[in-house]
Amino acid sequence: GAVVSQHPSWVICKSGTSVKIECRSLDFQATTMFWYRQFPKQSLMLMATSNEGSKATYEQGVEKDKFLINHASLTLSTLTVTSAHPEDSSFYICSARQGAFVGNTEAFFGQGTRLTVV
């Protein structure tokens, strides 16, 4: 299957600082990428849908000014957690799809980023 690489795998930052997480599709072009947040023992909660060359679509309750998403190319989307606070500590995971065709429905996940804000 296709490979999605997410970096970093884990990060510890001080409260008030910003953290950038990268999501790359290594062997395919991803017109759409998704960002999820996962709390311990809970499900994947969609935060936003990132489309190449356009603004991200945020889910209800997700602060767009706090979670900045940029999808500048067909292989890279970034999530920046701005002014991070301890409650932002979580597992962030991205997924990418190859394209809009009916056959390309499978979403491939990155390995996730464990963010700890101290």
Next chain:
Amino acid sequence: GENVEQHPSTLSVQEGDSAVIKCTYSDSASNYFPWYKQELGKRPQLIIDIRSNVGEKKDQRIAVTLNKTAKHFSLHITETQPEDSAVYFCAASRWYGGSQGNLIFGKGTKLSVKP
């Protein structure tokens, strides 16, 4: 919007037994239903999926059934093995605006297979 309910939240079976996880969805327009397996600290991995034009799909010990009328789909794992122990997520999505929409996930089922 779509809402996906998944049951049970935890499931413990003896090695060799079968395991069944059930999901219901609310949006009748949903047409794609994947199942993901997530081991502790790792990324979700697609194990099987089904589209709305099919009622059942099987891949070795894993099968998925879909009842569009009742809006529910199930994952069946036969001859379970300890390595099947993980959290399983169901999801649903619909065709929207010319592309497959985002996946809405169930809350997950923690499956434990006892040797």
